[in-house]
Amino acid sequence: MLPPIQLLDLAAEHAAYQAELDAAWRDTVQQAAFIQGPAVGAFAAELGAHLGGAHVVPCANGTDALTLALLSLALPPGTEVIVPAFTYVATLEAAALLGLEPVLVDVLPDTFNVDPAAVRAALTPRTGAVVAVHLFGQCADLEQLTIICQAAGVALIEDNAQALGATFTFASGSTAYAGTVGEVGTTSFFPSKNLGCLGDGGALFTRDAARATLLQQLANHGQSQKYHHQCIGLNSRLDTLQAALLRVKLRHLPAAQAARQAVAARYDAALSTVPGLQIPARDPRSSHVFHQYTITVEGGGRRDALRAHLQAHSIPSAIYYPLPVHAQPAYAYLGYQVGDFPVAERLCQQVLSLPVHPGLNGEQVAYIIDQVIASLF
Missing domain, CATH: 3.40.640.10 (Type I PLP-dependent aspartate aminotransferase-like (Major domain))
Incomplete structure (x- = not known):
């Protein structure tokens, strides 16, 4: 099980x-x-x-x-x-x-x-x-x-x-x-x-x-x-x-980081050709320690439909961030309007973070991948 x-x-x-x-x-x-x-x-x-x-x-x-x-x-x-x-x-x-x-x-x-x-x-x-x-x-x-x-x-x-x-x-x-x-x-x-x-x-x-x-x-x-x-x-x-x-945790950080990167590599290999889904881009000058594995899903409502599908199959996910900071009521005094930062606003509608942590086993990762593909194909 x-x-x-x-x-x-x-x-x-x-x-x-x-x-x-x-x-x-x-x-x-x-x-x-x-x-x-x-x-x-x-x-x-x-x-x-x-x-x-x-x-x-x-x-x-x-x-x-x-x-x-x-x-x-x-x-x-x-x-x-x-x-x-x-x-x-x-x-x-x-x-x-x-x-x-x-x-x-x-x-x-x-x-x-x-x-x-x-x-x-x-x-x-x-x-x-x-x-x-x-x-x-x-x-x-x-x-x-x-x-x-x-x-x-x-x-x-x-x-x-x-x-x-x-x-x-x-x-x-x-x-x-x-x-x-x-x-x-x-x-x-x-x-x-x-x-x-x-x-x-x-x-x-x-x-x-x-x-x-x-x-x-x-x-x-x-x-x-x-x-x-x-x-x-x-x-x-x-x-x-x-x-x-x-x-104590610092001593185990390199191994935990490697485990995160291994999970991310499996996601990359399986999800890179899924239509309308973008795996996390890599700047070749930077390593990536995958605090989050964040995909973008194009097309109106497809991100939210994917998240609902994952939830229905007992797979948690998260949206970082659902509302850009210039749209937060606390910062209305800065005077920014919707449309001022189109990339940030679009990302808030498209990003979804999948589980990525050292405790995931191979069977769990494969199941997550299968459900992402099942939802989007």
Whole structure:
């Protein structure tokens, strides 16, 4: 009998190394250093080494990471921050909460990542930063975005919540991890992420030691030592328990990433010739760690019909994202209209994410493939 298919099966993933998680939990409880305990610094060092020597500053969650990244730039209120129109709302939220002005630009129809040409066209004398979201597990065009930002004298921030461990190869032949190219990279350790904790968590990355020190201050009430506050900051710390658990999961991340890529390869081989369905495009310069395996389905209503068919056959799926950010009521004040970002709007009507996680077995993947094909042929 086919085991139930989950969109994300954390219980199955954790079962393979549950003893390690239990030991980390027990050690943390016994040490009783629940805030800024030794596991936090150890995790930061280990993740930094995993990312090629980047400075890692843990924080409370991914939205805080974006907020802290922008806060570290000391941008005046009203400064424009360019963000993609096809993203999770937190990308805009962080800028808006700081009194900055989100400026939306459209995305590329194949990779779903921000369009560098649209970024260049949106630059004004008021632009202070560009936030590149590495969507679904693949890097945005870091080559062009770096060139554009350096020429304009604006900061490049990388929202790397979905692409931790992905790499980008530049024309020079050099390779860098996602999140380590711009002034600051950010990530989330929300449980559903490829490296997820058992609660909330986040981190910032930078190759600038001075900025890392500033980010550490900002994440801890703006203080470098207790009761001495150099700047206005946040209370945004990664709990020791979460850091201890993340240390365990980081050791298993390469194997989990390879398992995701293997599932994606099977989907690719089987679905690449299905009429009206586009498998995820690959930028040859970027690896893809498949936080999501997101197809597009053309034709009015066919995406929703496919999703209903899958649900009827006990296969979960998800739509990331059903409504573009400029159509969200909270951001109506920005003045954008339906039709301003046609690619993002079209994607919201066409994208569908299939299950892709390390716990899927071959029989489950084959069943998913068969049902997708049965619905669309």
